[in-house]
């Protein structure tokens with residue numbers, strides 16, 4: 001049995017500006033015990049999917065099942081088997097990290113002793129020991145987020161939804177989270193994690209889906225995605241080429257009054273030779289995986305928020 005199955009899942013939000021098609025007939029299957037990633041920019045539809053899958057939001061159409069149970073028809077059974085780190089969730093300001101973990105586990109039916117020993121373990125693993133008795137309102141945003149992640153991972157629930165769990169964390173804290181997530185999966189949980197950090201999806205997930213505009217653009221391993229978008233070199237021509245001439249070599253886009261093509265190393269020599277024959281200047285530089293990936297999702301860096309993780 002699959003852990004999650006979505007069929008033709010659609011969600012339209014009605015707003016004063018019109019209808020937003022946040023999910024458009026999404027099909028998705030996540031196997032039991034998988035660590036699955038949703039990778040996509042802001043507004044791609046990741047949170048909408050998680051809200052529907054966890055029973056917090058009704059789809060416009062389509063079906064969704066968790067462990068073979070229809071989420072809409074079995075809200076209580078589903079709720080007992082899942083735990084969620086919501087996007088931009090807030091802790092209880094007067095409770096400490098230890099209280100968050102222990103009280104949440106108690107509410108979910110754990111004994112006092114087991115809640116305490118699980119809290120000990122999670123506080124240690126998430127680097128929260130020095131803050132375990134500090135009220136959450138006195139903690140930085142990153143530490144508040146770590147508290148929420150610790151609380152939810154502590155449940156070891158069968159299905160864990162982690163919506164941008166490392167948002168606002170420094171690289172060290174992110175790695176700590178990755179480690180605990182990996183361990184939780186080893187112990188049998190299935191995890192759906194959303195992120196807009198490409199490196200996070202690459203490091204952490206076995207399989208991932210790239211989502212953009214409510215559509216699944218890609219589903220497969222991070223490794224296969226990388227080879228799909230592998231473009232190592234960027235060549236900029238001040239003029240002298242048409243886009244159509246360059247398209248066979250890779251992704252072409254206008255830049256600084258000329259054209260840039262992102263291509264593989266093996267095509268560079270040929271392109272520079274043609275350019276020299278035509279007496280055209282050419283600028284050669286490296287391409288990062290993020291840039292190549294951005295081209296795959298078909299938007300420019302400038303459209304993203306300043307300092308966004310895609311930049």
Ligand SMILES: Nc1ncnc2c1ncn2[C@@H]1O[C@H](COP(=O)(O)OP(=O)(O)O)[C@@H](O)[C@H]1O
Nearest residue numbers: 013015020022041042043044045046047048049
């Ligand atoms: N409550 C809402 N009302 C109207 N539009 C919404 C609402 N929530 C999300 N949207 C829109 O739906 C799209 C998908 O949003 P979301 O699922 O939050 O994406 P992501 O989590 O990938 O950033 C976006 O265009 C967003 O603006």
Ligand SMILES: [Mg+2]
Nearest residue numbers: 046047048087
């Ligand atoms: Mg989101």
